[in-house]
Amino acid sequence: QQPVQSPQAVILREGEDAVINCSSSKALYSVHWYRQKHGEAPVFLMILLKGGEQKGHDKISASFNEKKQQSSLYLTASQLSYSGTYFCGTENRGGSNYKLTFGKGTLLTVNP
Amino acid sequence: NAGVTQTPKFQVLKTGQSMTLQCAQDMNHNSMYWYRQDPGMGLRLIYYSASEGTTDKGEVPNGYNVSRLNKREFSLRLESAAPSQTSVYFCASRRAGGVDTQYFGPGTRLTVL
Numbered sequence: 001q002q003p004v005q006s007p008q009a010v011i012l013r014e015g016e017d018a019v020i021n022c023s024s025s026k027a028l029y030s031v032h033w034y035r036q037k038h039g040e041a042p043v044f045l046m047i048l049l050k051g052g053e054q055k056g057h058d059k060i061s062a063s064f065n066e067k068k069q070q071s072s073l074y075l076t077a078s079q080l081s082y083s084g085t086y087f088c089g090t091e092n093r094g095g096s097n098y099k100l101t102f103g104k105g106t107l108l109t110v111n112p
Numbered sequence: 113n114a115g116v117t118q119t120p121k122f123q124v125l126k127t128g129q130s131m132t133l134q135c136a137q138d139m140n141h142n143s144m145y146w147y148r149q150d151p152g153m154g155l156r157l158i159y160y161s162a163s164e165g166t167t168d169k170g171e172v173p174n175g176y177n178v179s180r181l182n183k184r185e186f187s188l189r190l191e192s193a194a195p196s197q198t199s200v201y202f203c204a205s206r207r208a209g210g211v212d213t214q215y216f217g218p219g220t221r222l223t224v225l
Binding site: 002030032040041042043044047049087089098099100101102103104105 | 143145147152153154155156157160162170171202206211213214215216217218219
């Protein structure tokens with residue numbers, strides 16, 4: 001079951017904040033976040049494994065609400081280098097632990 | 113460490129032609145994957161190999177075959193290419209399920225005329 005990402009696209013000015021959400025219709029085992037620059041491969045940002053877990057990576061952090069079956073990616077004080085498409089990949093409880101299902105992505109554009 | 117490598121980087125085929133996309137990883141990972149990426153569709157799983165000697169269908173397997181040649185290599189074959197298979201193909205590998213994540217190769221841009 002493909003997770004649903006929102007919003008589909010967001011445009012920011014440098015220094016502004018953004019939140020990207022990833023929701024699943026099934027119970028989640030893990031959520032993996034990636035960023036992809038145009039013409040390049042997706043690059044791993046972080047993985048969340050436990051309900052309520054929050055992780056940080058520079059000014060990018062994420063949370064995992066197991067009860068709501070969703071994860072959110074927080075980008076604070078955005079930089080030009082944050083531009084790209086963000087994907088969440090999910091593994092569901094009870095399913096195979098060997099493959100991720102990806103959302104359709106959120107296109108983030110950061111302007112000067 | 114080269115990570116995950118893919119060949120070729122670009123390919124143009126005519127309808128009906130066949131070809132094999134190659135993928136190799138040097139991270140001693142157990143699981144390997146083939147995805148296709150089309151505009152607005154995200155990454156869709158074609159086939160995967162949870163461990164050496166096993167392969168399974170993903171979300172969009174029709175028109176493709178795979179071979180897990182050994183632990184390092186996982187190839188994707190298009191027997192009779194169709195314009196609908198025009199896409200960017202990514203290979204990925206993962207040590208194991210659970211706490212480990214996937215790492216992607218640089219991709220192959222395939223155009224079928």
